[in-house]
Each structure stands twice: as structure tokens, then as C-alpha cells.
Amino acid sequence: MRLCPTCRMVVAHRTLYARTESEGRTRWLRLFWACTECRRLNHVIVPAYMLQRVPGELPTPLATAVAAALRERPLDFDELVMTLRRGCPGVRHVFNSDVGMVLEYFAGRGIVAGEMEDVTERSLAELRAKTSDSKHLGQCPAETNPGFNGKSLISVYSQRRIEATDGRPVASQQSRFTPAGVLCLRCGYHRIDPRLTARSEHQATWIQTGQP
Numbered sequence: 760m761r762l763c764p765t766c767r768m769v770v771a772h773r774t775l776y777a778r779t780e781s782e783g784r785t786r787w788l789r790l791f792w793a794c795t796e797c798r799r800l801n802h803v804i805v806p807a808y809m810l811q812r813v814p815g816e817l818p819t820p821l822a823t824a825v826a827a828a829l830r831e832r833p834l835d836f837d838e839l840v841m842t843l844r845r846g847c848p849g850v851r852h853v854f855n856s857d858v859g860m861v862l863e864y865f866a867g868r869g870i871v872a873g874e875m876e877d878v879t880e881r882s883l884a885e886l887r888a889k890t891s892d893s894k895h896l897g898q899c900p901a902e903t904n905p906g907f908n909g910k911s912l913i914s915v916y917s918q919r920r921i922e923a924t925d926g927r928p929v930a931s932q933q934s935r936f937t938p939a940g941v942l943c944l945r946c947g948y949h950r951i952d953p954r955l956t957a958r959s960e961h962q963a964t965w966i967q968t969g970q971p
């Protein structure tokens with residue numbers, strides 16, 4: 760649930776991602792969060808957590824892993840959880856709530872500090888730097904300059920969460936990214952599947968069946 764600046768109320772949201780390859784590995788960049796009421800695409804602005812000092816002995820393996828991950832570089836919450844789920848010694852399941860508690864514990868002791876960051880701007884800058892990714896999608900339909908034949912359209916995706924039988928979220932690799940529409944990196948033109956941002960929870964069923 761997020762506060763939509765257009766609706767001025769707390770709404771359900773869907774995060775949209777772009778796919779990018781780096782060093783042979785697929786990465787999913789967060790682009791926008793779509794409001795399920797007005798369908799506006801909003802920037803993802805979240806705190807990035809930075810290690811302020813190297814902590815001494817830590818109470819749990821998860822706390823040790825969080826400190827180690829943040830020692831590499833500042834990460835926002837989602838990035839941190841994703842990093843921990845790739846391998847966290849001594850921890851079987853990395854749950855969002857547990858990571859949140861570790862961050863709270865660290866913040867209270869001055870070990871980490873959070874600084875707001877516009878993830879959308881960072882993702883867009885990275886995507887614009889490698890325009891070759893969008894080759895196959897052709898030209899933006901909103902482009903009116905006939906002399907411009909740049910290929911600036913990219914695919915955007917949404918994540919369908921798969922819940923374990925006990926209702927707890929499962930590891931990120933078991934989530935699936937499904938095509939959700941297109942976005943122009945030049946002018947911001949976008950076409951997002953309206954069913955994706957519909958209020959109904961059942962839209963995921965439609966994506967699963969693989970209709971065009």
C-alpha cells in the first residue's frame with residue numbers, strides 16, 4: 760500500500776520492472792509503481808541504507824549478513840532482501856519482517872542510516888545508457904519527428920507473487936516476471952496492460968494463461 764500523489768490516498772500498487780543484462784546475468788530494475796486507482800505511474804522513492812560504522816559482534820547470522828551486504832554498497836530494502844536471498848549463511852528463509860527488524864535494530868544503534876533515493880531515475884539512467892536492449896520493439900508511436908528513428912521502446916514487466924501454502928512469501932527466484940506493456944525511454948510514452956493495474960486481485964490469472 761502506498762500514498763498516491765494524484766489520488767491523495769493510500770492505494771494498492773503494482774511495481775513495474777525493466778529487464779537488463781549485465782555480465783551475463785539478468786537483472787530486474789524497478790521502474791515505477793502503478794496506482795491501482797488512477798493508473799498513474801509513480802516514481803519509486805525509497806531509503807537507501809548505508810553502513811555508518813562497522814559493528815562489533817552481532818546477535819544473529821541475519822544481522823551479520825545484513826552488515827556484510829551493506830558494507831559492499833548502500834542498498835534499499837528490496838535490493839537488500841534480494842541480496843540476502845541469494846545466499847545467507849546460517850539463515851534458512853529470509854523474511855522481509857526479519858530484515859526490517861535488523862534494520863530497525865541497526866538504526867537505533869547508529870550502525871545504519873537511510874537516505875531517500877529515486878530508484879526510478881537511477882533505473883532510467885541505466886537503461887538509457889544501453890539503448891541496444893530495446894532494438895526489437897521498434898519506434899515509439901508517440902514520436903512525431905519523422906527524422907528521428909531511434910529505438911527507444913522497452914518492455915516493462917510485472918511480478919506475480921507466488922505464495923507458499925502457509926501464506927508466507929517465498930524466495931524471489933520463485934516469483935515470475937510477466938510482460939506488462941511498453942515504455943519509451945525518450946518521451947515517457949507508455950502502454951500498460953489495463954488489467955494489470957485493475958483493482959481486482961484476479962488479474963494474475965489472466966497473465967498466467969498467456970493471452971496476448
Ligand SMILES: [Zn+2]
Nearest residue numbers: 763766794797
Ligand atoms: Zn492514484
Ligand SMILES: [Zn+2]
Nearest residue numbers: 899943946948
Ligand atoms: Zn517516445
